Amino acid sequence: MQKPDAGGQTAGGGSMRSSVGAFSVATVVSRILGLAREMVFAHVFGAGLAMDAFVVAFRIPNLLRDIFAEGVMSAAFVPVYVEYQEGEGEEGAHRFANVVLNVLMVAAGLTTILGIVAAPFVVRVIGAGFDAVPGKLQITTRLTQLLFPFLFLVGLSALSAAILNCHRRFFVPALAPAMVNIGFIAAGLALCPLLGAAGYPPIIGMAVGALAGGAGQLLIQLPNLWRVGFRYRPLFDLSHPGLRRFLCLVGPVVIGVSATKINTVINTFLVTFLAQRSVSYLHYAFRLMQFPLGVFGVGVATVALPALSRHHETRDRESMRATLDRALKLVIFLTAPCAVLLLALAHPICQLLYEHGEFGPADTAATAQALMLYALGIIAVGTVKVLASAFYSLGDAKTPMFMTGLSAAVNVGINLGLMHVIFFRSFALATSIAAVVNAVALAYILRRRLGDIGLREVGSMAIRVLIAAAGGGVAAWLLVGRLDAVLEPMRLVGSIISVGAAGAVGLAVYWVLASAFGVEDARTVRIRGIAQLFLGDRRNET
Numbered sequence: 001m002q003k004p005d006a007g008g009q010t011a012g013g014g015s016m017r018s019s020v021g022a023f024s025v026a027t028v029v030s031r032i033l034g035l036a037r038e039m040v041f042a043h044v045f046g047a048g049l050a051m052d053a054f055v056v057a058f059r060i061p062n063l064l065r066d067i068f069a070e071g072v073m074s075a076a077f078v079p080v081y082v083e084y085q086e087g088e089g090e091e092g093a094h095r096f097a098n099v100v101l102n103v104l105m106v107a108a109g110l111t112t113i114l115g116i117v118a119a120p121f122v123v124r125v126i127g128a129g130f131d132a133v134p135g136k137l138q139i140t141t142r143l144t145q146l147l148f149p150f151l152f153l154v155g156l157s158a159l160s161a162a163i164l165n166c167h168r169r170f171f172v173p174a175l176a177p178a179m180v181n182i183g184f185i186a187a188g189l190a191l192c193p194l195l196g197a198a199g200y201p202p203i204i205g206m207a208v209g210a211l212a213g214g215a216g217q218l219l220i221q222l223p224n225l226w227r228v229g230f231r232y233r234p235l236f237d238l239s240h241p242g243l244r245r246f247l248c249l250v251g252p253v254v255i256g257v258s259a260t261k262i263n264t265v266i267n268t269f270l271v272t273f274l275a276q277r278s279v280s281y282l283h284y285a286f287r288l289m290q291f292p293l294g295v296f297g298v299g300v301a302t303v304a305l306p307a308l309s310r311h312h313e314t315r316d317r318e319s320m321r322a323t324l325d326r327a328l329k330l331v332i333f334l335t336a337p338c339a340v341l342l343l344a345l346a347h348p349i350c351q352l353l354y355e356h357g358e359f360g361p362a363d364t365a366a367t368a369q370a371l372m373l374y375a376l377g378i379i380a381v382g383t384v385k386v387l388a389s390a391f392y393s394l395g396d397a398k399t400p401m402f403m404t405g406l407s408a409a410v411n412v413g414i415n416l417g418l419m420h421v422i423f424f425r426s427f428a429l430a431t432s433i434a435a436v437v438n439a440v441a442l443a444y445i446l447r448r449r450l451g452d453i454g455l456r457e458v459g460s461m462a463i464r465v466l467i468a469a470a471g472g473g474v475a476a477w478l479l480v481g482r483l484d485a486v487l488e489p490m491r492l493v494g495s496i497i498s499v500g501a502a503g504a505v506g507l508a509v510y511w512v513l514a515s516a517f518g519v520e521d522a523r524t525v526r527i528r529g530i531a532q533l534f535l536g537d538r539r540n541e542t
Contacts, residue, residue, distance in 0.1 A: 046358025
């Protein structure tokens with residue numbers, strides 16, 4: 001695998017870690033605002049009809065965004081753009097990007113119009129169980145129609161982010177989604193009460209906030225696009241060879257970009273037949289699960305994809321294996337403690353973040369149960385993102401597509417078998433098991449394709465990391481119980497101190513144990529490494 005450099009670190013390890021750090025810092029800001037957004041949702045709307053309706057309504061255009069926009073740009077666009085960078089320079093790459101941009105605007109615009117027109121039918125299919133509650137299907141349809149233009153805005157934003165990532169600019173693209181969260185927070189605190197006072201459904205304000213945030217997500221990236229030399233040109237060349245290669249990758253990528261997205265659609269349909277509030281419980285828990293995945297899982301995969309694509313273009317198979325090995329170890333090292341701490345602190349975290357206003361103790365308990373089951377799959381989902389990036393860099397989008405089909409089948413089977421036994425909990429459990437199946441299958445196939453990719457070393461490291469994470473989780477669980485008993489009279493402040501202190505101690509114990517077990521990242525990231533991880537490398541952003 002990789003050889004140590006003079007500084008004792010694995011070659012390329014510091015660079016990847018600092019790039020992931022730049023991405024992660026920006027994503028942490030966005031995710032913290034995302035948690036604040038969910039707190040606003042929980043406080044204003046609780047877990048009831050309006051929240052259920054919004055979750056389903058937003059999930060339809062948001063799912064299309066994830067698959068057709070952000071997923072395609074990260075998986076199908078980046079390898080082709082890098083190919084043009086290496087072969088024809090920046091001019092050829094920017095010409096290709098402009099062709100894709102103009103095609104994307106037409107496609108996203110038509111999809112938005114079609115979505116608005118077809119919303120009544122789509123909502124009736126996706127939210128079939130809502131028909132049993134008077135008015136629920138109607139408000140869901142109205143919200144869906146208002147939210148569909150969000151797809152157009154974030155589609156353009158996703159392409160902008162993909163271009164910047166290919167130029168090793170990770171901070172601003174990762175920060176851009178924070179604008180959507182700001183739009184939601186502003187709408188929840190200011191616009192929704194005004195609409196309610198005027199006699200309109202307050203939840204409509206959240207749709208307006210989403211559109212404002214989507215526009216901000218695009219606008220914040222435009223200055224950096226200018227700095228890397230990208231200029232918009234109205235090119236609409238359907239015969240462009242790069243566009244044809246891009247479109248050949250789009251179909252399989254759309255299906256295979258993320259098993260979790262496909263599973264989300266299936267879950268949404270099935271869970272609407274369960275008791276009211278089930279959709280809300282899963283939504284709130286899923287948002288917490290996505291926090292570490294967005295910060296670390298997506299971060300490592302996003303940084304690794306351009307590097308893997310360049311190694312493939314230069315036929316440097318050894319460097320490609322080394323980068324993949326580095327990425328897998330890093331994503332496991334970063335996601336394992338997050339998964340265990342969410343498992344250990346699920347109830348106090350949900351209580352701290354959500355148990356306000358219309359969100360009661362019973363809602364907290366149910367959401368925490370879903371979160372614990374989602375946490376079981378965090379490492380697997382992060383691993384899938386890295387392994388899928390390796391396939392995309394090889395120009396192979398079909399293998400992840402087939403594995404997505406396999407994991408979706410597992411997901412459906414578990415849900416159909418358990419949804420009337422353990423109710424909404426089956427959906428969180430099924431998502432985690434499906435992710436594990438997907439990760440194992442992708443790793444097996446990639447090993448056959450590339451030869452030795454160091455899976456034994458990764459597996460050995462993963463065992464040590466999991467033992468260290470378990471130690472940290474036990475320490476956090478024991479501490480939070482003692483602190484809750486002492487700090488209970490302090491209410492919110494006591495909960496913040498309790499959860500914060502338990503999480504910090506859990507991470508400290510994890511770091512100490514991982515260092516003692518010889519985990520490279522824990523041993524090499526000292527004071528200087530910490531600064532790189534959280535401040536990023538200035539070379540990534542100018």
